[in-house]
Amino acid sequence: MSKPLEIPTMDMTSKEVMRRIEYTGDMLLNMGPQHPSTHGVINFLVQTDGEVMKRAIPEVGYLHRSLEKIGERCTYNGYMPYTDRVDYIAAMFANQGWAMAVEKIAGIQVPKYAEYCRVIACELNRISSHLISVGTMAMDVGAVTPFPYALREREFINDLLEELCGARLTYNYLRIGGVAFDLPSGYQEKVTTFLDHFEKILDEFNRLITYNEIFIRRLAHLAPIPQQMAIDYCLVGPNLRASGVNFDVRKQLPYSVYPGLQFDIPLGKGEQGTQGDAWDRFWCRVEEMRQSCRILRQCLAQIPKEHDIMGKVPRKIKVPEGTEGYSRIESARGDMQYYVVAGAGENAHRVKIRTGSFTAMGIIDALSRGLMIADLVALIASLDVVAPEIDR
C-alpha cells in the first residue's frame, strides 16, 4: 500500500501538490443516490482505478414503497391506483397488467371496444415513455438539445391522455373489466392529427441525434450485450431486442387486440457497431415509436361502433382462495408480469410484480467491468431503468 496522504497546504507549488496526492490504489466511490443521471434514486458503489471501473455494484431500494404488501390489503379494484406508481413514466401498462391478471383469475370478459381504448391509451403511453427515454439518454451523454425536442412532443401526448382520463402522469384509466371513460368526441381526429405531425418529427429527430456522427461514435460498441447473456440475465423489451432476440409479447403471445394488428418488431443489427450495443438500444426505441404510430392508426380505423366500455363485473369480485393467475404484457420497458394468488375475501393473498427494470439492474454489475465512469452513465440510460419500477 502507498504511504498515508499529506494534506496539501497553500504554500506548496502545484508540482509538489500533484506529487503528494499521487495515489495508486483503487478508489471506492459512491455514485448516487442523488445523481442526476441515475434516473431516480439509485446508488452505485463504484470501484475505480482512475477513469476505468473495475466494478459498479448497484444498491437499490430507496424507492421501495411495499406495493406488493399493499396489494394484499386492498380489494382488487382498490389496488388499481397503486399500480400507476409501479412505473410512473408508463403507468398505463402497469394498469393493464393488473387488470389482465385479475380478469384471468375471475374469468371476466372485456368488450372489444374497451380493448381498443386500452390499446390506444397504451400505445400513446409507449410513445411518451420512449420519448423520455431517448431524450434523457441523449442528455446523459452530453447532447442537451434533443431533450426539449422530445419533451415538447411528450406534452402533446400528455394533453391527449389528460383529455382521456384527467391525469397526466398516474392515469388510473383502466378498470377491471374495461376502462373508466369513453373516448371523448373528436378524439380520433385529434390523435390522427398528432400522428401526422409526430411522424415528421421522428424523421427530424433521427436527423438531429440518432444518425448524428458524434452521437454514433459515442455509443457504438459501448457495452454490447450478447444474445445469450441477455437471455440469461432475463433482459426484456427493447434491451433484449437490441441484442437481436426476436421476442415481443404483443407478437409471440398476443393479448387484447394485438393479433389483428400489423406491425414490425425492430431488432438490433449492429448497424453502427456491435450488435446489442448502446446505440442499438437507442435505435430500437426510436423505431418502436414509429411502430406504435402504425398500431395507433390501425386501432383508430378498426375501433367498433358501439361504445361498450365495461364488461359484466360483479360488484364485489370474489375468487376462490388459492386461484392463481399470471399475466404478461409488453410494457414500454418490456415484458411486465403480474403473479396473483387469490385470497379468501375480496383481496389478493399475494401479488408479485416482475418488472423489466429490476432484471436490467442485475446485469449492470457484470457489464460495468472495464468500462469508463462516463460510460456507466450512458449504460444506465441505454437500459432505460426507472427507479420506482426497480423497487416497487
Next chain:
Amino acid sequence: MTFEEIHQRLAAKFGDRVGPLAPANKDPWAPVQPAAILEVCRFLQEDPDLAFDCLMNLSSVDWPKKNQIEVVYHFWSYSKQHSFIAKCLLDRGRPEIASIESVWKSADWLEREQFDLMGVVFTGHPDLRRIMLPDDWVGNPLRKDYKEQAEWHNITTTRESPLDGFVRLDELVKKKASEKKEVLQ
C-alpha cells in the same frame, strides 16, 4: 410443448420427486421436492427438447394456515416458446432451498428479493443480502404475521395525527376496534 408434455418428461426422469400436475384452475403447476430443485433446473435447461433458457420470475407465497412457504418458479424458453411453473413447498419455520443462481443468472437478484422480503434462505447463493430494505432491518415484510418495528435509527415508522390527539397509528387502529366492540355490545 404443452404443460402436460413437459411434466411427463420431468416425471419420467425424476420419478416421484416431481409431484402430479396441480388441477388446471388457471395456470397448472407441478410441485418439486426442495432437495431436487437444482437438478430439475439443470435438466430443464440442458435437455434439448425442453431448452428452458430463461428464469422469468421467482416469487414466494406465505401460507400461515398450512405452515408452509411456497417458492414459485416461472420458466420460459425463448427458443421453444413454451413455459412451465414449478413450486417448492418449504417449512415455514426454516425455509431453506438451494440457489439456482448457477443455472440462470437472473436468479441472483430475484432470490435476493425473496430473501429480503420473505425470509427464504437460498443456500449456495454467492451474495445473499438484503436488496430493498436496510441491512439492519428486522423481519420480513411479506410474511403474513409481520409486525413493523416502531422506529429505525430514531426515525419513526408510524404517523401520529393531530386530529386523533397524537395517538400512534397502530394504537389508533386498536382503539377504534375496541370502541366498535363496545358499541356492538
